[in-house]
Amino acid sequence: MLSIEKGVSLKPYTTFGIDCTAKYFCAITSVSDLQELISTEFFNNEKHLILGRGSNVLFTQDFDGLVIHNSIKGIETVSENDEKIVLKISSGELWHEVVMHCVKNNWGGIENLSLIPGTMGAAPIQNIGAYGVEVKNVIDRVEIIDLSTSVIRSLSNEECRFGYRESVFKHELKKNIFISSVTLTLTKKNHQINTSYGALTTTLHQMNVFEFTPQTISDAVIKIRTEKLPDHQKMGNAGSFFKNPEIAEKLFHQLQLQYPEIPHYPSANQQVKIPAGWLIERCGWKGKRIGDAGVHAHQALVLVNYGNASGEEIFSLSKKISAAVQEKFSITLTPEVNIF
Numbered sequence: 001m002l003s004i005e006k007g008v009s010l011k012p013y014t015t016f017g018i019d020c021t022a023k024y025f026c027a028i029t030s031v032s033d034l035q036e037l038i039s040t041e042f043f044n045n046e047k048h049l050i051l052g053r054g055s056n057v058l059f060t061q062d063f064d065g066l067v068i069h070n071s072i073k074g075i076e077t078v079s080e081n082d083e084k085i086v087l088k089i090s091s092g093e094l095w096h097e098v099v100m101h102c103v104k105n106n107w108g109g110i111e112n113l114s115l116i117p118g119t120m121g122a123a124p125i126q127n128i129g130a131y132g133v134e135v136k137n138v139i140d141r142v143e144i145i146d147l148s149t150s151v152i153r154s155l156s157n158e159e160c161r162f163g164y165r166e167s168v169f170k171h172e173l174k175k176n177i178f179i180s181s182v183t184l185t186l187t188k189k190n191h192q193i194n195t196s197y198g199a200l201t202t203t204l205h206q207m208n209v210f211e212f213t214p215q216t217i218s219d220a221v222i223k224i225r226t227e228k229l230p231d232h233q234k235m236g237n238a239g240s241f242f243k244n245p246e247i248a249e250k251l252f253h254q255l256q257l258q259y260p261e262i263p264h265y266p267s268a269n270q271q272v273k274i275p276a277g278w279l280i281e282r283c284g285w286k287g288k289r290i291g292d293a294g295v296h297a298h299q300a301l302v303l304v305n306y307g308n309a310s311g312e313e314i315f316s317l318s319k320k321i322s323a324a325v326q327e328k329f330s331i332t333l334t335p336e337v338n339i340f
């Protein structure tokens with residue numbers, strides 16, 4: 001039975017912990033709940049927003065419409081053999097819990113993505129990535145529901161057009177669709193262990209780990225993330241606030257002359273990816289605080305809510321940071337977080 005509540009605070013539903021209100025709020029626990037909801041006249045008259053764990057959003061004002069909270073759970077084995085397992089995972093499952101379930105069963109492929117907040121359904125939208133791995137590497141299919149017609153469609157990995165923090169779900173399929181499940185293929189043996197990321201290699205060494213398994217890699221990633229990234233349950237945040245900018249090689253070479261130590265990674269189309277955290281730190285913003293809005297002391301790419309910051313205050317801080325990076329480096333930062 002669907003229940004639509006009025007005037008609900010979104011503070012517990014976003015990891016930034018910002019107090020703002022949804023005009024209407026409805027939690028759904030099944031695809032049929034969603035289909036029932038979208039067949040109503042009420043749904044068609046209100047603007048709507050789908051929220052998973054709210055770990056990549058910043059509300060700068062109350063939401064004047066219907067927030068649909070996705071609580072659809074379930075992990076189903078589609079097929080398996082000695083080498084691989086295919087899992088169909090409902091979109092409301094929490095991503096880190098999915099990772100822990102797989103690591104515990106020694107299913108490999110997503111261990112580098114441990115401790116990323118958010119839901120399964122949100123993961124393909126921005127193609128979550130960390131420590132040399134992106135979720136696109138293990139995604140087979142993404143099932144979506146058209147919110148106008150209720151029609152269910154299954155997209156192949158290719159049709160999702162994944163890129164760095166990018167997918168078709170940020171473009172043509174940004175509006176009017178709901179991701180209902182994601183199908184992943186994971187390894188049961190001969191795991192493709194990825195320790196290419198510098199910080200991961202160093203941490204595994206410090207931990208005296210020489211046997212690389214989904215479990216040991218996951219433990220190391222959890223150690224790094226816990227040390228560097230704030231726990232949103234203690235200090236509101238949405239992970240990286242900006243994307244790492246990709247700049248032309250020419251600009252990169254000019255910057256490298258001035259800053260020989262500038263960290264950089266190769267990226268597509270002969271561009272160079274620069275860590276935004278480094279740029280922000282060089283502009284003097286790391287650890288700074290304006291009221292309750294701040295820049296995390298251990299990772300300048302993460303903006304934090306020390307308690308009672310408003311969305312506007314966080315957004316205003318982000319604009320000051322972007323302006324400083326633009327002025328010093330002539331590089332435009334783009335938010336990774338969705339701002340409403």
Ligand code: EPU
Pocket residue numbers: 129130131132197199228238239240241242243244263275276277278279281286298299300301336
């Ligand atoms: N750096 C600084 N100062 C800082 C932060 C970083 O100089 O304050 C430098 C580091 O020294 C290092 C480089 O920047 O040389 C990279 O830093 P880090 O390893 O912390 O990674 P990142 O590029 O800042 C990205 C992802 C993270 C992901 C990590 C690890 C983006 C936007 N962010 O951050 O993802 O966990 O790599 O793979 O691509 C997220 O998306 O929310 C997120 C946390």
